[in-house]
Amino acid sequence: MGVAVGDFNxxxxxxxxxxxxxxxxxxxxxxxxxGSFQTQTTVTIGDIQENVAVGDFNKxGHLDIATTNIFSNxxxxxxxxxxxxFQxxxxxxxxSHPNGIAVGDFNNxGHLDIVVANQGSNxxxxxxxxxxxxFQxxxxxxxxxxxxGIAVGIFSEDGYLDIVVTSFDDNTVSVFxxxxxxxFQxxxxxxxxxxxxxxxxxxxxxxGHLDIATTNYQDSxxxxxxxxxxxxFQxxxxxxxxxxxxxxxxGDFNxxGHLDIVSANQGSNxxxxxxxxxxxxFQTQTTxxxxxxxxGVAVGDFNxxGHLDIVDTNQGSNxxxVFLGxxxxx
Numbered sequence: 001m002g003v004a005v006g007d008f009n010x011x012x013x014x015x016x017x018x019x020x021x022x023x024x025x026x027x028x029x030x031x032x033x034x035g036s037f038q039t040q041t042t043v044t045i046g047d048i049q050e051n052v053a054v055g056d057f058n059k060x061g062h063l064d065i066a067t068t069n070i071f072s073n074x075x076x077x078x079x080x081x082x083x084x085x086f087q088x089x090x091x092x093x094x095x096s097h098p099n100g101i102a103v104g105d106f107n108n109x110g111h112l113d114i115v116v117a118n119q120g121s122n123x124x125x126x127x128x129x130x131x132x133x134x135f136q137x138x139x140x141x142x143x144x145x146x147x148x149g150i151a152v153g154i155f156s157e158d159g160y161l162d163i164v165v166t167s168f169d170d171n172t173v174s175v176f177x178x179x180x181x182x183x184f185q186x187x188x189x190x191x192x193x194x195x196x197x198x199x200x201x202x203x204x205x206x207x208g209h210l211d212i213a214t215t216n217y218q219d220s221x222x223x224x225x226x227x228x229x230x231x232x233f234q235x236x237x238x239x240x241x242x243x244x245x246x247x248x249x250x251g252d253f254n255x256x257g258h259l260d261i262v263s264a265n266q267g268s269n270x271x272x273x274x275x276x277x278x279x280x281x282f283q284t285q286t287t288x289x290x291x292x293x294x295x296g297v298a299v300g301d302f303n304x305x306g307h308l309d310i311v312d313t314n315q316g317s318n319x320x321x322v323f324l325g326x327x328x329x330x
Contacts (some may be wrong), residue, residue, distance in 0.1 A: 002051030002101075002247075003296040003313045003320065006063040009084030014300040018313050018320060019049035019067055026052070026065065027320075030084060035303030035324045045089040047072050055103040055112045058133030068098035068116055075101070075116060079133045092127055094138050096120025100150035100198070104161045107182030117147035117165050124150070124165055124174075128182050141176060141184055145169035149198035149247075153210040156231035164212055166196040173199060173212060177231050190225055190233050194218035202250040202259040205280030215245035215263050222248065222263055222272075226280050239274055241285050243267030251299040251308040253325055264294035264312050271297065271312060271323065288323060292316025301325075 002019040009015065013033035020027055025044045029037040047069035057064045062082035067089075069076050074091040075098065081087065095118025106113045111131035116138075118125055122145055125138035144167025155162040160180035164173050171194055174187035193216030204211045209229035214236075216223050220243050225233040242265025253260045258278035262271055271290050274282040291314025302309045307325035314321060 001295050001313060001315060002049070003298045003311055004052050004054045004065075005298050005300040005311065006054045008063055008080055010062070010082050013304075014302050015084075016298075016311055016320060017052055017054065017065060018296070019052040021048060021050060021315065022318070024048060026067065026078075028084070029320065031302055033304055035309065035322065037322070041084070043078065043086055045069075045076055045078065047074065047076060047089070047091070049076070050099050051101045053101045053103050053114070057112050057129055059111070059131055064133065066101060066103065066114055068094075068101045070097050070099070073098065073120075075114060075127060075135075077133065077135070090134075092135050092138070094118055094125040094127070095123045095140065098125070099148050100165065102150050102152045102163075104152040106161050106178055106184075108160070108180050113182070115150060115152065115163055117143070117150045119146050119148055122147060124163060124176065126182065126184070139182070141187070143167060143174050143187060144172050144189060147174070149196070149214070151199045151201050151212075153201040155210055155227055157209070157229050162231065164199055164201065166192070166199050166214055168195040168197055168217065171196065173214060173225070175231060175233070188231070190236075192216055192223050192225075192236055193221050193238055196223065197245070198247045200248050200250050200261070204259055204276055206258070206278050211280065213248055213250065213261055215241075215248045217244050217246065220244060220265075220267070222261060222274060224280065224282070237281075239282050239285070241265060241272035241274070242270040242287060245272065246295040247297045249297050249299055253308055255307070255327075262297055262299070262310055264290065264297040266293050266295050266315070269294065269316075271310065290314060291319045291321050294321070
């Protein structure tokens with residue numbers, strides 16, 4: 001379902017990794033640097049994965065992979081060898097049905113840490129990294145009902161990473177403000193539309209404060225919560241997208257210097273792009289046909305032309321789709 005990008009074999013071309021909900025293997029597609037990709041390489045891990053994230057967890061200069069394994073209630077770590085191969089998965093117990101996953105340095109020790117949304121136990125779990133590719137036992141914080149998507153950013157401008165997680169049964173996002181030592185304050189909730197699934201962050205109105213964007217699944221909408229810079233957020237503004245938007249991410253797709261948004265719309269088999277105006281508002285969606293049931297989306301420059309491209313995962317057709325960005329006309 002989930003998808004992430006990175007250079008896994010050290011050839012300077014972006015590659016793609018997908019979590020395969022119906023399989024016990026990850027799929028890696030190595031990029032050729034021209035927007036095309038080699039046939040998938042599978043990495044068997046023995047667990048069904050929901051989502052995936054990447055980072056250099058052992059600080060050897062090679063990208064590693066982290067997965068949420070929903071039926072074994074674990075996070076899986078695959079350390080990269082730098083040539084496109086990976087060491088055997090090492091797992092760490094987390095809560096029930098882990099879903100969303102993100103990485104960041106939460107205790108400011110220079111080592112990447114991991115946060116997961118434990119959908120089945122209504123918690124978020126923090127795994128502090130030791131810097132050698134191993135992690136400490138999870139620290140648990142109570143979240144809303146059925147936490148799903150997760151992202152990190154500095155919302156209170158104290159220099160410490162914070163966490164935002166969607167709770168799709170509560171129609172809220174929960175914000176956990178970081179203390180900078182790997183601990184977090186209790187959640188503060190903010191209302192969203194119906195059944196928020198995924199979440200991303202960015203400065204959409206260019207005021208220096210991070211904002212939040214969610215996919216509100218039952219509303220077929222994207223919700224924008226503008227940040228006040230103190231860890232609080234303004235009331236949500238909603239924008240129509242395709243049917244049942246599942247995943248979301250950001251990037252500057254038209255090169256105007258303003259952040260834009262793309263969502264993968266499971267119910268209409270489309271992607272929706274919302275071009276940002278730079279003031280926190282967005283233009284009406286532009287839609288692009290995708291495969292069957294798109295549920296994951298990520299961005300990167302796959303052909304090296306300086307324009308952002310998009311990759312989506314199509315659950316219904318067991319495919320990924322690559323959309324190459326085009327230069328905008330003057």
